[in-house]
Amino acid sequence: MLTSKQKKFLKSEAHHLKPIFQVGKGGVNDNLIKQVDDALEARELIKVSVLQNCEEDKYEVAEAISEGADAHVVQVIGSTIVLYKESKNQKKIELP
Template identity: 85%
Template sequence: MLTGKQKRYLKSEAHHLKPIFQVGKGGVNDNLIKQVTDALEARELIKISVLQNCDEDKDEVAETVSKGAKAHIVQVIGSTIVLYKESKEKKTIELPS
């Protein structure tokens, strides 16, 4: 579980990132979760954009994707979800304790 201090740090790190995935009409599927998992392994911190035509609520999308990818939800702001998962191979982000 992330502490408040760690979440604040990750929010500041994620600020300049662009969303690399979009969840639309199809919603969340296994393929999306696999791609998100791979991206988290490579980058550790990613943004996902939830489009207006998505049938699911953005909070439900965040829950589903984070559970599937075993990642932490850093924040859901507007229609953007920020996820974090520590990389096994390419650890670059050093979280404050």
């Protein structure tokens, strides 16, 4: 579990990032979760955009992706989800 200090740090780190995944009409599926997990291993911190045509609530999408990829939801702001997962091989972000 992330502390509030760690979340604040990760929010500032994620500010300049662009969303690299979009969740649309198809919703969350196994393929999306696998790709998000791979991206988190490479980058540790990513943004996911929830499109307007997505039938699921953005908080449900965040929960489903974070559980499937074993990641932490840093924040849900607007239609964007910020996710963090510590990399096993190439740790880049040092949490406070």
